[in-house]
Amino acid sequence: MNKLIKAIQNKNSYLCVGLDASPIYWSQDIPSNVQGLEYFCKSIIEATQDYTIAYKLNLAFFEVWGHEGLETMNRILEFIPHDIFTVADAKRSDIGHSASFYAKTFFETYNFDSITVNPYMGKDSIEPFLEYKDKITFLLGLTSNEGAEDFQLMGDPPFYEQVIRKSMLWNIHNNIGFVMGATRPNAIQTLRNIYPKAPLLIPGIGAQSGDLAKTIQNAYYKDTPMLITISRAILYADTSKNFLQKAKEKALNYYQEISQILHELSLS
Amino acid sequence: MNKLIKAIQNKNSYLCVGLDASPIYWSQDIPSNVQGLEYFCKSIIEATQDYTIAYKLNLAFFEVWGHEGLETMNRILEFIPHDIFTVADAKRSDIGHSASFYAKTFFETYNFDSITVNPYMGKDSIEPFLEYKDKITFLLGLTSNEGAEDFQLMGDPPFYEQVIRKSMLWNIHNNIGFVMGATRPNAIQTLRNIYPKAPLLIPGIGAQSGDLAKTIQNAYYKDTPMLITISRAILYADTSKNFLQKAKEKALNYYQEISQILHELSLS
Numbered sequence: 021m022n023k024l025i026k027a028i029q030n031k032n033s034y035l036c037v038g039l040d041a042s043p044i045y046w047s048q049d050i051p052s053n054v055q056g057l058e059y060f061c062k063s064i065i066e067a068t069q070d071y072t073i074a075y076k077l078n079l080a081f082f083e084v085w086g087h088e089g090l091e092t093m094n095r096i097l098e099f100i101p102h103d104i105f106t107v108a109d110a111k112r113s114d115i116g117h118s119a120s121f122y123a124k125t126f127f128e129t130y131n132f133d134s135i136t137v138n139p140y141m142g143k144d145s146i147e148p149f150l151e152y153k154d155k156i157t158f159l160l161g162l163t164s165n166e167g168a169e170d171f172q173l174m175g176d177p178p179f180y181e182q183v184i185r186k187s188m189l190w191n192i193h194n195n196i197g198f199v200m201g202a203t204r205p206n207a208i209q210t211l212r213n214i215y216p217k218a219p220l221l222i223p224g225i226g227a228q229s230g231d232l233a234k235t236i237q238n239a240y241y242k243d244t245p246m247l248i249t250i251s252r253a254i255l256y257a258d259t260s261k262n263f264l265q266k267a268k269e270k271a272l273n274y275y276q277e278i279s280q281i282l283h284e285l286s287l288s
Numbered sequence: 289m290n291k292l293i294k295a296i297q298n299k300n301s302y303l304c305v306g307l308d309a310s311p312i313y314w315s316q317d318i319p320s321n322v323q324g325l326e327y328f329c330k331s332i333i334e335a336t337q338d339y340t341i342a343y344k345l346n347l348a349f350f351e352v353w354g355h356e357g358l359e360t361m362n363r364i365l366e367f368i369p370h371d372i373f374t375v376a377d378a379k380r381s382d383i384g385h386s387a388s389f390y391a392k393t394f395f396e397t398y399n400f401d402s403i404t405v406n407p408y409m410g411k412d413s414i415e416p417f418l419e420y421k422d423k424i425t426f427l428l429g430l431t432s433n434e435g436a437e438d439f440q441l442m443g444d445p446p447f448y449e450q451v452i453r454k455s456m457l458w459n460i461h462n463n464i465g466f467v468m469g470a471t472r473p474n475a476i477q478t479l480r481n482i483y484p485k486a487p488l489l490i491p492g493i494g495a496q497s498g499d500l501a502k503t504i505q506n507a508y509y510k511d512t513p514m515l516i517t518i519s520r521a522i523l524y525a526d527t528s529k530n531f532l533q534k535a536k537e538k539a540l541n542y543y544q545e546i547s548q549i550l551h552e553l554s555l556s
Contacts, residue, residue: 040385040386042389078382078386080380080382080386080387080389080390080393081386081389083358083389083390083393083397084389084390084392084393084397085397086358086359086362086393086397086398087355087356087357087358087359087362088355089355090351090354090355090358091354091355094354094355109382111380111381111382111406111409112348112379113379113381113406113428114346114348114377114379115431115432115433115435116433116435117308118308118346118348118349119348121310121348121349121351121352122348122351122352124352125348125351125352125354129351129352129353129354130354138379138381138406138408138409139408139439140406140407140408140428140439140440141379141406141428141431141433141435141436141439141440142433142434142435142436142437142438142439142440143434143435143438144433144434144435145433145435146435160381160408160409163383163409164383165383165384165409165410165412165413166410166411166412167383167384167409167410167411167412167413167414168409168410169410170410170411170454171407171408171409171410171447171450171451171454172408172409172410174447174450175443179439179442179447182439182442183439186438186439
């Protein structure tokens with residue numbers, strides 16, 4: 021948690037780059053194999069590290085390469101500068117007995133600073149993660165996808181709100197955060213009313229077209245960390261040989277835009 | 289699906305052995321490393337394959353070893369006789385874009401016959417799995433753990449029932465199944481009333497102490513596959529050098545017990 025707060029203070033930003041790397045999208049000059057995966061991710065990290073406070077690694081994009089993908093992921097993870105926060109976007113869930121093995125996987129086998137977890141299986145599926153007191157466990161709050169309407173928004177009050185309220189009772193180490201899609205700004209406001217100081221991980225800006233200014237305004241709470249995750253809009257801003265130059269420009273643009281919004285918020 | 293139905297017919301059983309392998313539990317004569325993991329799982333497969341129609345591999349127990357654990361898992365998967373059905377107990381969930389990479393991981397990178405999936409993120413998080421028409425995707429129905437009461441059993445009708453009803457609408461390829469904990473026999477009955485022909489994956493017998501006869505009675509529907517998963521009660525029936533002999537005996541006991549229950553059901 022301290023590492024994240026420090027990173028935010030140092031760079032005065034919330035920008036988190038999501039490394040959703042796939043040969044389906046990346047430049048044709050990069051080979052479609054794990055060597056390409058490593059080259060692409062490390063290049064993106066070099067190009068964007070001055071403007072980002074965190075990198076989010078979505079496990080799906082590494083697991084698809086089999087065990088070599090995981091080996092590569094670990095090298096990429098170790099390549100990230102130590103003052104930059106890391107998120108394992110794994111959305112894991114299992115009964116307590118198995119969940120403890122997942123917690124060990126991401127916090128010990130791999131040394132991630134945080135993880136995303138699906139809370140649907142309840143308290144015992146979450147607790148093994150929370151026992152790592154110096155790590156942040158982001159529970160799914162309200163996700164950015166269309167399918168969130170199927171179950172998370174069902175009921176009155178909506179189901180996701182009941183999940184947030186109940187999980188507060190488990191937050192004895194103050195290390196629970198929430199994933200809140202930028203595509204649903206009102207829900208972010210609701211969460212902030214219930215739970216002012218929860219760290220937030222916010223996907224849905226960029227390719228999923230959430231509104232950046234509105235999102236930060238609703239999610240802002242003094243001295244409380246949030247991560248605005250942008251993946252495809254930076255990684256694939258250009259798919260020619262110049263992709264790194266363009267990714268760097270895009271990251272800088274988002275960085276400046278966030279700084280500007282933050283500046284206006286602190287004045288108001 | 290056909291492979292599973294055939295396996296059930298051939299052996300007249302529903303027994304699925306869960307390979308939840310960890311040095312915390314296995315015999316001290318086996319080394320605490322990935323070589324031990326491979327030896328333990330392959331030995332258990334050899335000892336139990338005559339009595340089982342399926343093996344369930346919980347990803348947590350392989351991922352915890354890092355990339356070497358996944359490499360080992362793939363060798364174990366390939367070691368399973370081809371007429372025995374396989375389940376990736378992965379409980380994955382993500383937005384459609386990422387979910388398609390998970391589907392590819394388990395159905396192509398690794399050649400599993402089925403997977404468990406957490407439905408909480410809704411339709412687009414499930415669809416990429418369903419597109420593999422010849423594979424079974426087991427959605428979490430009502431899980432066997434205590435935490436199931438936190439959210440899955442919330443509301444009236446309970447939330448899990450609403451999940452089952454809605455997901456039926458997505459079942460255009462008839463390849464959705466459900467995970468239903470044996471610790472909740474009434475819920476299995478409810479599911480069978482809503483959805484008579486859904487394949488079921490039923491954990492919770494053995495270490496979690498669900499009732500075998502009651503479970504099968506409630507879950508039975510003619511020509512409809514179900515898997516009764518038993519993990520720790522077989523794998524760790526004995527933790528001495530004789531663990532294989534004891535695991536074999538235990539598997540045979542469960543096999544015979546299931547056959548007996550099935551025999552009585554077919555007579556009634």
